[in-house]
Amino acid sequence: MTKINPLKLTESIWDYASSEKSSHISFIDFDSYLVMVDTGMDVEKTKEFRKFAEKTTDRIFQKVIITHYHGNHTFGTNVFKDCEIISTQATRDLLAQEVEGDYKDKNIILPNKTFSGEYELKEGNKTIKIIETNGHTKGSAFVYLPEEGAILTGDLLFADMFPFAGDPTVNPYEWIDALQKMIDLKPNIVIPGHGHISSITELKSQKKVLVNLVKIIEDMMTQKLSVQEIKKSPRLPRYDHDVNERWFNMTVDRFYEVIKEKRKEK
């Protein structure tokens, strides 16, 4: 049996990540039922997490929120066949494509409740808001509990790590706006997609990293450097913490394309 040790972070939120950098799974004790936020990659651990949650609270899961389509947040959906699975329409569309391709053997359960923009759940004096921002992926959303000042960011935050920003649908401008939106909510606690439990500080530093990187790439593009030249340029920041070289190169490729598109529009 897989042993897991979830942590109680607020009055309503419990959280678990199997290692320092792996994706978080969380649940919200929503008084009369439980709400899962993201479902992880390791199905056995997600099963254990569900058992733990239902035993500890004596309540059952009714709903699951998926912050974005990536496999390390969605493979565990098959542990929640009996629940309503909520995501943005864009996340459902992207996940449906993956289920036809790379995620074919993963038994993913597609979201059966979708929305665009914002979605709210209310139970007694507790509220869960899901806010679509795009950024890390098209359709990315974060989860906000106003009464507890808590935000579950999905992969809009990689705490003190260089984020995975190489998705084909990444948009750094929308990502920066998403981080600002979360900062403006002045959360007391921030549960990231990856990395340690955080606060507003990590949101600000992630935003800084993205703003800085976009600006440097924009400047070099203005000077007509090719993407290959940009990737080799000493002006490109080399993050000294946790840089995954492959992720970083994918990021520069994608940001270059997004900036190019944006300039065309003008």
Ligand SMILES: [Zn+2]
């Ligand atoms: Zn992701």
